[in-house]
Every structure is written in structure tokens, then in C-alpha cells.
Amino acid sequence: MRNEIIFYLNGEKHLVSGEKVYWPLSRYIRECAGKTGTKVVCAEGDCGACTVLISNHSTDDFYSINSCISPIFTNDAKHIVTIEGLSLLQEGSNTISKALAHGNAAQCGFCSPGFVMSLADLFEHNKKVDEQMIKDYTTGNLCRCTGYVDIIKSALCVDTSKYKSVKDFFLTPKHIAELSALAQESLCLNFNARTVVIVTSLEELYSYRKKFPQAKLIASATDLGVLMNKGISKEQEFIFIGKIASLNTLNAQDDYINIGSNKTLTDVQKGLEEFYPEFSKFLDEFASPQIKNRATLVGNIANGSPIGDTLPFLVSIEAILVISSIRGTRELPIDKFYKAYKDFDLLSDEIITAVKIPKPKDGTVLKLYKVANRTHLDIATLSAAFYIKIDKSSLIEHLRIAYGGVAETVLRLEEIEKKYLDCSFTLETFEMIGKDISDSIKPLTDVRASAEFRKSVARNLLSRLYYDLGGL
Structure with a gap:
């Protein structure tokens, strides 16, 4: 097995081993590669100053990620492009950077490289853009001094005819062939008492799962990267599953859409738009493009947070988890997966390999709501x-x-569902449902809200639902 991470950075090959494989990508870019255009501010994946573009070997494409929460060991067989790399392909004249400069869209300049890279993601995939698209692609980028009006105006002035493709410049046939070959290789990385195993098949995963039963499984590390930066993560053993091609699937069958555990939220957002446009739209509020380009739907499920944004949707449509081990495969309704806070119906040798999304029932309507301090x-x-x-x-x-957010796990209210079947579609009915919900839940008081506030909101959402469904 190979014992070093290999990736390309702005066209140059890098080999990384030892302690550095646990570093966030941003630290390596700045301290080892000397590419200081990539900035670090929040170290949590929130501000976007660290944004870079990274290749996807399965699609030969580039997309934006937060390099500050991306451990080096998750980036094997990738090609990474920083703002310095953009200057290379623009032959010293960066179209996006020039537009921002001419539009007075920079003041201190600390956030500007991140905005440029997010906009590069936008122009990489779209020949025509509008204001809303610019806002969507820069949702994960914060500016604390310039304000966003000039940034948006400047982005609208980018001459797309002069934009040169990152993919065409950096992903030559030679690079594609080499990265594709590297993507098939498994790795075992050891440093002091820490071990990372990077597997490429389920058979390998089952084997190493038996050898390292306490190892943390990782598909993208968008949560782990934050914990590692803060020194909270104490795990010493990791198994990275992001290179298992058989888990990188999304396909529609007769009754279900099957989503493999390596499919990112960006993939899911696109793949479910035809079936559940409400959920696809909801994902715009869930996370920035940089996060959605890395985070997985199954990762959100396995994390099991009672406020996990995708969980109410998955429970309401009665999604089914595909759970596998060396002993075989079983299927489990998602609402039966959560037994208590962070307590799952999952044996130590089992993993979630996919989630089955039922196709919409004729005439049904899905409505999703998220209440938070900001949109x-x-x-x-x-x-x-x-x-x-x-x-x-x-x-x-x-x-x-x-x-979500009213119990120790995501909560389905089956008794209330049954009680109100065949009841009239009236405001009074929905107010009664809301009251029953408020009376049945037992939320906690925490820094975000009191228990009474949560009960009140849970009740009032039913009135909102009634009017959103066309009630008068």
C-alpha cells in the first residue's frame, strides 16, 4: 500500500506524508506551498476566505471547497487550484480579479481571494449568469468591510468570453490518466499513534473495519475538519471511504431514487430536483456551495444530530437506509434508525451504504421549514x-x-398523523394539529431558544402550512 498522499497543486505534483497528512489543506497551501493568497479566518468553513477549486476524478471537473476544514488525507488523487493558479491560466490577467478591482469591490482584500474562487466555480459551469446565481455561488463567502453590492455588480461585469476554463487548462489527458490511476490505489498512513486507512472497495472497508473497530468512518470530513481545527477531535484511527466508487452512485429506479453514501449534497440537490424541488431549494439554505460540494447526505444521516437539516425531510417521505456489513445487507426505515441521542440501530461492523428515496406519491405536497437566527x-x-x-x-x-430540534432525535409524530386523517382542510383543523404538536413535544431550552419558544413555533407552523397550501 502507498503511504503518502499525492495530489497536484496549480499543476505541480505534491507528495505528503507524516504529520502533515492531518493538516488542513489551507495550512499546507500557505506554509509548505507558499500560496498565501488562500486566507484563513474562521477555520470552520463559514467565511469562505480559504476557498479553492478541486478536481473530481469521477467527473473530471472542478468545484469549490473550504480548504480550512479539508484534511490533507481526504485529497488524494485530486488537483487543487488556488487563486495563484487562476493567474496562470489567465496568463497574468485574471478576468474575475480585474472585474472586482475595477468595480471597487475590495477594501481590506482579505476575503477577496475566496470570492474570486467561488465566482470561478460559477463561471466554470455557466456561460450566462445573473444576480441570483452570483448570490447563490457566494453564499458561503463573507465580507466585513466592502459590502456585497459592489461585489455583485462587479461579478455581473465579468466578460465570460475571456474566461478560460480551469478544467481545460489543468486537467490535461496526462493528468486525468494519472489521477484516475491514483484514485484506484488504497493507502495506509501512520504517524505516531494515529492511523488513516484509505480504502477503495467495500471488501477492504469490511476488513479494516474489523482490524480497527474504533476507527471513525469519513466520507468528506466537513464536520471532522472543524473539530480537528478546534482540538476537539480525539480520534486516533480513521477510515476514509471517499474513494469507494461503488458508493458514488445516484440513480432512479421504479419506485426509489438510490443515493450512495459518497454522493455529495450538490449531487443530491441536482438529482432530486425533478422529484422533490422543495428539498432542492431548501438545500440552498442548508449550506454553502463549498460545503455541499464535499458534505454527503448519508454523512448528515449518520451524524444523527437532532437538528440535522435533512432529517425531517427524509423521515417525512419515509426514506429507507441500506445498511451493509460483511454478513450481508439489510434495509431500515430511517425513523427506526434513531433510538436515542447519538444512539443508532447500527452494529459496530455495519455501515450505511445508501439511502433509498421513495418517489413522490401522486397529489402529495412537501413543505419544509427551518427557523434560525439567519436565513x-x-x-x-x-x-x-x-x-x-x-x-x-x-x-x-x-x-x-x-x-427537528424538539427532542433528542428527529421526531415523527405518528399518532397525530393518524388522528387527523380524513379531517377537513380548514384553518381550524390545522390549528388543532398545531396545538396537539405543541402539547406532545418536550424541547429543551438552550442558547438558541427557550423550550416555550420552540413549542410556540412548532404550533404556529401549522397555520403557516395551511396558508402555504392555498388555504383561505
Whole structure:
């Protein structure tokens, strides 16, 4: 097995071993490669100053990520491009940077490289852009002094005809062939008492899972990267599954959409837009492009936070988890997976390999709500999902209700669902549902909100739901 990480940075090959494989990518870029255009401010993946572009060997494409929360060991067989790399492909004349400079869209300049890289992601994939697209692609970039109006105006002035593709410049046939070959190689990295195993097949995963039963499984490390930066993560053994090609699947079958555990939220957002546009739209509030380009849907499920943003949706549509081990595969409804806080129906040798998303039922409507201190990129105070069908007689024919942030796990309210089947579609009915929900939940008081506030919001969302469904 290879014992060093190999990647390209702005066209140059880098080999990394020892302690540095645990470093965040941003630290290596700045301290070892000397590319100080990449900045670090929050070290949590929130501000976007550390944004770089990185290749995806399965699609031969580039996308933006937060390098500050991306451990080096998650970047084997990748090609990374920083703002210095953009200057190379623009032959010293960076189209995006020039537009921002001419538009007075920089003051201290500390956030500017991150904005440039996020906009590069935008122009890499779109020949025509508008104001909303610019806002969407820079959701994960914060500016504390210039303000966003000039940044948006300047981005609209970028001459896309002069923009040169990062992919065309850096991913030559030679690079693609080499990176594809490296992506097939497994690794075992040891430093002091720490071990990282990078596997490329389920068979390898099962084997190393038996050898390292306490190892933390990682597909993207968007959570782990934050914990490592803060010195909170104490794990000594890791198994990285991001190179297992069989888990990088998303396909629609007769009744389900199957999503492999390596599929990113960006992939999921695109793949489910046809079936659940409400969820795809909701993901714009869930996370920035940089996070969605790395974070996985199954990772959000396995993390099991009671305020995990995707969980109410998955519970309301009755998603099914595919759980595998060397002994075989079983399927489990997602609402049966969570037994208590961070306590799952998952044996020590099992992993979630996929999630099955049922196709929408005819006539059903999905509504998702997230209550937080700010609209984008914030931890939810409370979230809710309602999956409902009103028949031609204005009666409730189908009802699924799931809440996050009101219990120690995501909560499905089955008794209330049953109680209100065949009830009239009226404001009074929905107010009664809201009251029953408020009476049945037992949320905690914490720094985000009091228990009473959460109960009140949980109740009032039913009135909001009624009007959103067209009630008068």
C-alpha cells in the first residue's frame, strides 16, 4: 500500500506524508506551498476566505471547497487550484480579479481571494449568469468591510468570453490518466499513534473495519475538519471511504431514487430536483456551495444530530437506509434508525451504504421549514417537514409530520398523523394539529431558544402550512 498522499497543486505534483497528512489543506497551501493568497479566518468553513477549486476524478471537473476544514488525507488523487493558479491560466490577467478591482469591490482584500474562487466555480459551469446565481455561488463567502453590492455588480461585469476554463487548462489527458490511476490505489498512513486507512472497495472497508473497530468512518470530513481545527477531535484511527466508487452512485429506479453514501449534497440537490424541488431549494439554505460540494447526505444521516437539516425531510417521505456489513445487507426505515441521542440501530461492523428515496406519491405536497437566527448557513432552532395530500373532497388523505430540534432525535409524530386523517382542510383543523404538536413535544431550552419558544413555533407552523397550501 502507498503511504503518502499525492495530489497536484496549480499543476505541480505534491507528495505528503507524516504529520502533515492531518493538516488542513489551507495550512499546507500557505506554509509548505507558499500560496498565501488562500486566507484563513474562521477555520470552520463559514467565511469562505480559504476557498479553492478541486478536481473530481469521477467527473473530471472542478468545484469549490473550504480548504480550512479539508484534511490533507481526504485529497488524494485530486488537483487543487488556488487563486495563484487562476493567474496562470489567465496568463497574468485574471478576468474575475480585474472585474472586482475595477468595480471597487475590495477594501481590506482579505476575503477577496475566496470570492474570486467561488465566482470561478460559477463561471466554470455557466456561460450566462445573473444576480441570483452570483448570490447563490457566494453564499458561503463573507465580507466585513466592502459590502456585497459592489461585489455583485462587479461579478455581473465579468466578460465570460475571456474566461478560460480551469478544467481545460489543468486537467490535461496526462493528468486525468494519472489521477484516475491514483484514485484506484488504497493507502495506509501512520504517524505516531494515529492511523488513516484509505480504502477503495467495500471488501477492504469490511476488513479494516474489523482490524480497527474504533476507527471513525469519513466520507468528506466537513464536520471532522472543524473539530480537528478546534482540538476537539480525539480520534486516533480513521477510515476514509471517499474513494469507494461503488458508493458514488445516484440513480432512479421504479419506485426509489438510490443515493450512495459518497454522493455529495450538490449531487443530491441536482438529482432530486425533478422529484422533490422543495428539498432542492431548501438545500440552498442548508449550506454553502463549498460545503455541499464535499458534505454527503448519508454523512448528515449518520451524524444523527437532532437538528440535522435533512432529517425531517427524509423521515417525512419515509426514506429507507441500506445498511451493509460483511454478513450481508439489510434495509431500515430511517425513523427506526434513531433510538436515542447519538444512539443508532447500527452494529459496530455495519455501515450505511445508501439511502433509498421513495418517489413522490401522486397529489402529495412537501413543505419544509427551518427557523434560525439567519436565513442561510445557520444552525436550526427548529425545523419541520410536512408531507400531505388533500383529496378532491378537501379532506386530509395523507399526512406525515417530522420535526427537528424538539427532542433528542428527529421526531415523527405518528399518532397525530393518524388522528387527523380524513379531517377537513380548514384553518381550524390545522390549528388543532398545531396545538396537539405543541402539547406532545418536550424541547429543551438552550442558547438558541427557550423550550416555550420552540413549542410556540412548532404550533404556529401549522397555520403557516395551511396558508402555504392555498388555504383561505
